[in-house]
Amino acid sequence: MILPCLFIAPTAAMGRGVFTDQDILQGIVIEMSPVIVLNASDRKLIDQTLLHDYIFEWDTALKQCCMALGYVPLYNHSYQSNCEYEMEPGHSIIRIETVRDIKAGEELFINYNGDWDDSTPVWFDKQ
Numbered sequence: 001m002i003l004p005c006l007f008i009a010p011t012a013a014m015g016r017g018v019f020t021d022q023d024i025l026q027g028i029v030i031e032m033s034p035v036i037v038l039n040a041s042d043r044k045l046i047d048q049t050l051l052h053d054y055i056f057e058w059d060t061a062l063k064q065c066c067m068a069l070g071y072v073p074l075y076n077h078s079y080q081s082n083c084e085y086e087m088e089p090g091h092s093i094i095r096i097e098t099v100r101d102i103k104a105g106e107e108l109f110i111n112y113n114g115d116w117d118d119s120t121p122v123w124f125d126k127q
Contacts, residue, residue, distance in 0.1 A: 001032045002070055006108070014076045017107045024102045030083065031096040033070035040064065056087070056094065068094045078109035081117075085110050 005022035024030060038046060038055070040063040046052055054073040058064040066087075067073070072094050075083065082102050086095045102108065111117070 001029075003028075003030045005104075006030060006071060008071065008074055011076065011107065016074055017076045017109075018071050018074055019107050020102055020104060022104050024098050026098050026100050028098050029095055030098060030108070031070055031072065031094075033068045033072040033094045033096070035066035035068045035092050035094055037064055037066045037092065056085075058087070058089070066092075066094075072096065075108055075110045077112040079111060079117075081109040081111040082106070083108050083110050 003020075003024070005020050005024070007019055007021060008016055009019050011017040020030075035056070035058075037058055043055075043063065043065045046055055046065065051067070055065040055067055056072075058066040072085070075085075075096065082098060082100050083096050084099050086097065087093075088095060096108075096110065098108075
């Protein structure tokens, strides 16, 4: 499920991103994306490709990962994100929900750390 008001568009600094053409209130689930779960051996292969930047950790041991379908891989990162993601392993989905009101035309961001307000530097800011 992806809200029909969401769309993909170019961004000035980040390639592509997810935007909305309508106002969205805080607390709205905007996407429920099925995932493909990959095992440890698949993970080693993925880590050697560009796809590494689009996967999500799927277990606490960091051996499995998943590739989300839908728009999920295209949400850009922000430490002041306006959305958060929640993994639902029992249903093999990632859910995206707004954490504040969002205006039409605004880009939607998630925090790649997992918690929408976590300011810990992510991997590409540590380099």
